[in-house]
Amino acid sequence: AFNTPLGGIVFAVEELAKTHINYFKTALFTAVIIAGLMAQTLAGSYLYLGYPKTSDVGLSIMFPVILVAGISGVLASKLSVLMLKINAWTKTLKNDRQQIAFLIASALVIASLAYFVNREILGSGKEIMERTLFTADKHEDWYVPIFRMIGPALSFTSGGAGGIFAPALSAGASIGSVVSGWIHLSPNETNVVILGGMVAFLTGITRAPFTSAIIVLEMTDRHSLIFHLMLAGMVSSLISVMVSKKSLYDLLKNSYLDEIRNNHS
Incomplete structure (x- = not known):
């Protein structure tokens, strides 16, 4: 939604750190990365807000x-x-x-x-x-x-x-x-x-x-x-x-x- 793929990855890491990460870390990280790449490909590399001073x-x-x-x-x-x-x-x-x-x-x-x-x-x-x-x-x-x-x-x-x-x-x-x-x-x-x-x-x-x-x-x-x-x-x-x-x-x-x-x- 915000075109922030790195934020999505870190959120997955922080949430998985609360549970057993080894069971599904690869699948989840892959899904997040694919979602980020698709957003960047379809919407372009834009900033959700811009450049505040x-x-x-x-x-x-x-x-x-x-x-x-x-x-x-x-x-x-x-x-x-x-x-x-x-x-x-x-x-x-x-x-x-x-x-x-x-x-x-x-x-x-x-x-x-x-x-x-x-x-x-x-x-x-x-x-x-x-x-x-x-x-x-x-x-x-x-x-x-x-x-x-x-x-x-x-x-x-x-x-x-x-x-x-x-x-x-x-x-x-x-x-x-x-x-x-x-x-x-x-x-x-x-x-x-x-x-x-x-x-x-x-x-x-x-x-x-x-x-x-x-x-x-x-x-x-x-x-x-x-x-x-x-x-x-x-x-x-x-x-x-x-x-x-x-x-x-x-x-x-x-x-x-x-x-x-x-x-x-």
Whole structure:
């Protein structure tokens, strides 16, 4: 989706490191590499976001990066817990009528927030990332990160189409944008903090800091920020464990396995 084949490989490595990698490492790595090559062949070597300006940024930017990483890690873990609670609650709905009612209610909430408050709750959030990174309009309102979490939470749990990676990146970008405005950073410093927020929020969801950092690096070609982004990922990974010890995908996997066992018992 992001034309980041290296990120896909690293994600496979980080996920397989949690289990018995020897059983299926060759098949999985081959599949990831083929997928990356096909994406590069069909879509070309493009950047998902582009080249944000990050020059002339001093080491003092590390402190805002750490701050945003901590906030993003906490909020991402809270979002994971919320999504799992909603998902568990939806399983208590006894018939199709109740499930349809929940779906309609979720759609109405999202549509109402988009119409009456801010349209940026809709979609993957790529517009937020592009606007804050590449225009002079770099600072979001304080409530945008909250809405960027509400939208994916309701969409994901109600069965709507869409993934979690892009919404997580845009939520992190909006957090970095808000905090940068509060502490009055320069445009280039703001870009660094926004990228750090993207890495941190995705890490809070996946608990895969290396994957998150490499995905953002491949999206933006900002290899000079490797330390900044890795720092954001590591801080988020450490902080998010305090809220929830396992990633969203681990908890969903356990939930699905329990459901399968219950159906067969």
